[in-house]
Amino acid sequence: MLKPVFLFFLALLANTASAQLLVARDTITVRENGYVLKMPWANGINYSNVSNIDLNFDGKKDLVVFDKINQFSVGRFRCFINTGPAGQIKYTVAPELSYNFPSTANWGVCLDYNCDGKEDLLCSVNGGIKVYKNISTPTLGISFALEKAIIYSDFNPLGPAQVTPLYASTIGVPGFADIDADGDIDILTFSPGGFYIEYHKNMSVEKGYNCDSLVYQLQDACWGKVTEQSCLVAMNQCPLKPIKDQFFPPTGKQDRHAGSCLMCLDANGDNLQDLVMGDIACNTVQFASNTGSITNAVISDTTKLYPNYPNKSSTLQIKMNNFPCTYYVDCDGDGKKDLVATPNAFGSENTSSVWYYKNASLTNTVNFQFVKKNFLQDEMIEVGQNSFPVIFDHNADGKKDLLIGTYGYYNTTSLKAQLALYENVGTLSQPSFSLITRDYAAVSTKSLNNVMPTVGDIDNDGDVDICIGTSSGQIHWLVNTAGSGNVCNFSLFQANSFSFTTLSAAAAPQLFDIDKDGKLDLMIGTKNGRIAYYKNVGTLSVPAYSLMTNFFGGVDVKGDINLYGIDGYAVPYFFNEGVNTKLLVGNISGTLAYYDVPAILTNSCNLISANANNLNEGGQSTVCFEDVNNDGKRDLFFGNGSGGLSFFSSLSPFVGIIESDLIKLSEHISLYPNPTDDQINIHINALEFETGKLVLYNTLGKQVLELDINSNSQTFLLNNISKGIYFAKISLTQHSQTNTITKKIIIN
Numbered sequence: 001m002l003k004p005v006f007l008f009f010l011a012l013l014a015n016t017a018s019a020q021l022l023v024a025r026d027t028i029t030v031r032e033n034g035y036v037l038k039m040p041w042a043n044g045i046n047y048s049n050v051s052n053i054d055l056n057f058d059g060k061k062d063l064v065v066f067d068k069i070n071q072f073s074v075g076r077f078r079c080f081i082n083t084g085p086a087g088q089i090k091y092t093v094a095p096e097l098s099y100n101f102p103s104t105a106n107w108g109v110c111l112d113y114n115c116d117g118k119e120d121l122l123c124s125v126n127g128g129i130k131v132y133k134n135i136s137t138p139t140l141g142i143s144f145a146l147e148k149a150i151i152y153s154d155f156n157p158l159g160p161a162q163v164t165p166l167y168a169s170t171i172g173v174p175g176f177a178d179i180d181a182d183g184d185i186d187i188l189t190f191s192p193g194g195f196y197i198e199y200h201k202n203m204s205v206e207k208g209y210n211c212d213s214l215v216y217q218l219q220d221a222c223w224g225k226v227t228e229q230s231c232l233v234a235m236n237q238c239p240l241k242p243i244k245d246q247f248f249p250p251t252g253k254q255d256r257h258a259g260s261c262l263m264c265l266d267a268n269g270d271n272l273q274d275l276v277m278g279d280i281a282c283n284t285v286q287f288a289s290n291t292g293s294i295t296n297a298v299i300s301d302t303t304k305l306y307p308n309y310p311n312k313s314s315t316l317q318i319k320m321n322n323f324p325c326t327y328y329v330d331c332d333g334d335g336k337k338d339l340v341a342t343p344n345a346f347g348s349e350n351t352s353s354v355w356y357y358k359n360a361s362l363t364n365t366v367n368f369q370f371v372k373k374n375f376l377q378d379e380m381i382e383v384g385q386n387s388f389p390v391i392f393d394h395n396a397d398g399k400k401d402l403l404i405g406t407y408g409y410y411n412t413t414s415l416k417a418q419l420a421l422y423e424n425v426g427t428l429s430q431p432s433f434s435l436i437t438r439d440y441a442a443v444s445t446k447s448l449n450n451v452m453p454t455v456g457d458i459d460n461d462g463d464v465d466i467c468i469g470t471s472s473g474q475i476h477w478l479v480n481t482a483g484s485g486n487v488c489n490f491s492l493f494q495a496n497s498f499s500f501t502t503l504s505a506a507a508a509p510q511l512f513d514i515d516k517d518g519k520l521d522l523m524i525g526t527k528n529g530r531i532a533y534y535k536n537v538g539t540l541s542v543p544a545y546s547l548m549t550n551f552f553g554g555v556d557v558k559g560d561i562n563l564y565g566i567d568g569y570a571v572p573y574f575f576n577e578g579v580n581t582k583l584l585v586g587n588i589s590g591t592l593a594y595y596d597v598p599a600i601l602t603n604s605c606n607l608i609s610a611n612a613n614n615l616n617e618g619g620q621s622t623v624c625f626e627d628v629n630n631d632g633k634r635d636l637f638f639g640n641g642s643g644g645l646s647f648f649s650s651l652s653p654f655v656g657i658i659e660s661d662l663i664k665l666s667e668h669i670s671l672y673p674n675p676t677d678d679q680i681n682i683h684i685n686a687l688e689f690e691t692g693k694l695v696l697y698n699t700l701g702k703q704v705l706e707l708d709i710n711s712n713s714q715t716f717l718l719n720n721i722s723k724g725i726y727f728a729k730i731s732l733t734q735h736s737q738t739n740t741i742t743k744k745i746i747i748n
Helices: 004-019 095-100 440-446 659-666
Strands: 029-032 048-053 062-067 076-082 091-093 108-111 120-125 128-134 144-148 152-154 163-165 175-177 186-190 197-202 216-220 227-229 232-234 260-265 274-279 286-290 299-303 324-329 338-343 355-359 368-372 388-392 401-405 409-411 414-416 419-424 432-437 452-456 465-469 475-479 492-494 507-512 521-526 531-536 545-549 571-577 580-586 592-597 606-609 622-626 635-639 645-649 669-672 679-684 691-698 703-709 713-717 724-734 737-747
Touching: 048 108, 048 324, 048 338, 062 108, 076 095, 120 144, 175 260, 186 216, 186 260, 260 324, 274 324, 388 452, 388 622, 388 635, 401 452, 419 440, 440 475, 465 507, 507 571, 521 571, 571 622, 580 622, 669 737, 679 724, 703 724
Parallel strands: 029 432, 152 216, 452 507
Antiparallel strands: 048 062, 062 076, 076 091, 108 120, 120 128, 128 144, 152 163, 175 186, 186 197, 197 216, 227 232, 260 274, 274 286, 286 299, 324 338, 338 355, 355 368, 388 401, 401 419, 409 414, 419 432, 452 465, 465 475, 475 492, 507 521, 521 531, 531 545, 571 580, 580 592, 592 606, 622 635, 635 645, 669 679, 679 713, 691 703, 691 724, 724 737
16 A cells, blocks of 8 residues: 555645646757857856865765845755766766755855764854754755854863853854864854954863764964954964953954954974954955964964965965955865855856866865855856846747846946847757857946846837846836837836836836726735735837836745835746736745735735745846747746856656755655766665656656656666756656656756
8 A cells, every 4th residue: 555655745736736827947059159058047146155065975076056036035056966087176066966955054064073974054143153963864864954053162161161152253254174183073253343363172082972063162262372453464463371361352442343264274294273264344365374383373474375385386366356255165076175265245246156176186185276256156157146037039040039137247346237049049949048248238338226127018119128127126218219020129228217216226017908898907016025016007009107006916935024014025037927917026035925816906916825836046036938849838937146047947857846846755755866977776664566667868858767656666777868967757657646756857
């Protein structure tokens, strides 16, 4: 008979099917300057922390990037599988794995704190450090369990214990390293006063515990004998004394800084931990050389010209607009840790915000040589801060092209809002996008703050116009003067063309005939999480708009007030489904709200799902739900604050299974190794079945292999399958009921 867990999944899928969009994760080929992007739909990266972790249990270190995304604290993990040989950079994006990581804000880094060979997660929590233990297995998949809600430390180890939370700023990132070379992870963090580096010693070894005890003592209240403020490091501070006598900053000091990043590394092979420091008020990092001892750290030399130290090479200095931070990770799988620098604050580099320096040293020292500024980003659609996708036919060839608005590309000292055009150079049924320009219609010359586009023929002349919403709450009209059947020509720009400003800026517009009178109305998502309805009261050829309501349908997608304050950033997408009107709304928290729109427009919309398909690709989600592959079914382009996109199609073999159900069922079905060369193993845990099938599809949805599953553990040979990315659809049948799950595999 069916086991209860199997019946649970069948019932769960049936109950949630009506709230799903019939799309699932997929891919479309994308080219930029003739180059085919390897990870086009990887969602973008802005302001991030970079770590190593083995994501697919193949023994190789992969990369996980925690992206802070925007000015809000809640971020998203971006997962990249190392698919290249040692010494070669080759990654495949695994966006589905980001759902396996706990919700994290401010900062998050992966490291093995308990010496079990698996990287755990240490992250920010209200002025301290939270710890999640890595409990992943090949059967369970990537998984974390809360180990410590906040780390404590004894601040008075020489007297009566004073155990309080170990302070770590939410703005910076502490330093994690084995400072005393005893095998466990110690912590360096700036004191609450903001000038002095505290060394908190891990007492696991000293107390006879295992590495995972997380017992700490304040060992040095002025580690390195330095202070840091105003982007300057002062040496020979606070002479070595017992902890209780050490000098602390004056309590009345007002010019302290708010946060710093500390990266520990042994740069010269002397078994002493040196530092690379980044600060929120600075545009460079500082290297601090430790020439003291394990028990008495002394910083004796500093430089801002890093990494031109100590080798004094000509490699590029780390210098960014705001708050650069560094991470010591192995990027090319050669067993040596490289250097990655990224900004740690909003309003800095974004399209080129992951600077990669290869460690070219042949000894146990480091020699960081600059390689590129857009590591990982150069393989994905990346339009800077935020992405607002729109599908339209710009060249009248009958194929749908991709237009992406953005809050802004970083440009020297500021963000410049633009429109990027990716032309469809494929076919009607198999689209393929190629970047034509990052400044379509020369929008950058208009000096707009944020560019949120919508398209439609609002003057009834047979061609498609563009309306742009901005942070000011106004709508600008790019008038297409090309005429029907011609390549678009947006030679006429009408600023604030309809003479209104939304009650709550910013304005995310959609041209849509909501009242079905044949004229395109303006439905405008606003910063407060609501939708304003402006009725087209003009004529077919001369549009004019009148505000009907600032709170259409009672829709309000504000996020958690503790995380986002009063903001919601509603981005609506209305569409017709037969005679009915539906609504999707992107929002600040990154989910996708799904509504039925009533025929009587003064009534409230009916919420179908507060989180359609359980998707969350990152905060400030945006959506375009159009048929791009000409199968008569809508496909989903999903934008977010990181400036990238994800794509979900009606043709994907994942269709019919929502993301959360896929993850739960994945706990019982595993495929390994992945990536693989010539065989794949399947293990089915705690599920009974009578018959089973494994069907392999390529990325175009074409079946390339079909195999019978006869037992709960089985090996399949893949000798004749070409290298590439595939989807393995697993179907299990018991008593005429079939349950299906699809997993992505990589064949090297």
